[in-house]
Structure formats: C-alpha cells, structure tokens
Amino acid sequence: MKPVIAIYPGSFDPLTNGHLDLIERGAKIFDELIVAILRNPEKEPLFSLEERLEMIRAMTRGHENVRVDSFDGLMVDYALNVGATAVLRGIRAISDYEYELQMALMNRKLEPRLETVFMMPAETYSYLSSRLVREVATLGGSVRGLVPELVEKKLRAKLGPAMARHKEATRE
Numbered sequence: 001m002k003p004v005i006a007i008y009p010g011s012f013d014p015l016t017n018g019h020l021d022l023i024e025r026g027a028k029i030f031d032e033l034i035v036a037i038l039r040n041p042e043k044e045p046l047f048s049l050e051e052r053l054e055m056i057r058a059m060t061r062g063h064e065n066v067r068v069d070s071f072d073g074l075m076v077d078y079a080l081n082v083g084a085t086a087v088l089r090g091i092r093a094i095s096d097y098e099y100e101l102q103m104a105l106m107n108r109k110l111e112p113r114l115e116t117v118f119m120m121p122a123e124t125y126s127y128l129s130s131r132l133v134r135e136v137a138t139l140g141g142s143v144r145g146l147v148p149e150l151v152e153k154k155l156r157a158k159l160g161p162a163m164a165r166h167k168e169a170t171r172e
C-alpha cells in the first residue's frame, strides 16, 4: 500500500505546545507528516522563516516520520507536489470551525483528491494560539508551559527590549 503523506500547514509564529500536540497525534496516524510553514508576504512575522524552520526542526527531531518545510502560493499545489493526500488542521473550539470549514471546502473544490483531517489537541491547549503567545510575551507575561522551552528562550531574546519598554511605560 502507498504510504500516506500528510501536510500540516500553518504560520507557526511561534510554534506552541498546541501545535506540538497536533504534530504528535498526526505522526501516529500518517506514514509521513510534513509541517509546512506558509510564506506569507502580506504578514510581517515575529520570527523569520529561518527561525521558525529551525525551532520546529529542533522540536520534532525525535520523530522519524516528521519533516519541516515551507511553501508559498496555493496550499493544494504544494500538497500535490510533495505527494500528500491529506491536510492536517487543528480545531480548538467552535470558533475555529467556521473558518476551517470554509477553507477545507474551498481546498476540496480546488483539489478533490486532497482530504482535510481535523484533530483536536489536549484540552489544556484549547485556548492557546500563537497570536496570544505573542501578545502575552510582548507585554512581559509568562508563557511557560504554553510553548517549548526553546521557543520561550527565543521569545525572551527577541522581545526582551520590547518587554522592558512596556514595563518602563506602564510605570509612569
């Protein structure tokens, strides 16, 4: 039987423990899982593409069937190029559902051979998003336990000056 290759596309800016939870679940059911970082020229990311590639590679090194890559353009084109037949996406709460449903159905229209598979993270991560992690870290809050230690360290290195500025500004 042909091995089933799935891609897990996203921004991963930065990688959270929710993403990792999903990667672990995906790695168990797919023969190969490609974590695919979307290169979006319209969004100014906190972490560069290289930084994100490096962090995700470091955190998934233990999984033999997980690979990390990046793509731009249509996700369905990228998926077909790498031989994937499934797309993994996470659903945290009802609020994710509408957007994810739209995207899955649009992708199905573009490429009916590609199947979207939704997985749910452990409930501890159901409120967790990269956007919230960026906001909390920028304001000097702790993100311990929400992101891998490596990501926490990189956030501190990148946002240290911003955190200090915020603390200074709110002191007055």
Ligand code: ADP
Residues within 6 Å of the ligand: 009, 010, 011, 012, 013, 016, 017, 018, 019, 022, 088, 089, 090, 091, 092, 096, 120, 121, 125, 126, 127, 128, 129, 130
């Ligand atoms: P995007 O910009 O494509 O939403 P993200 O990096 O925010 O990129 O998310 C990529 C995928 O991971 C999406 O399917 C999203 O629903 C899922 N995801 C994000 N955070 C979590 C989490 N805490 N638990 C499970 N899935 C998540």
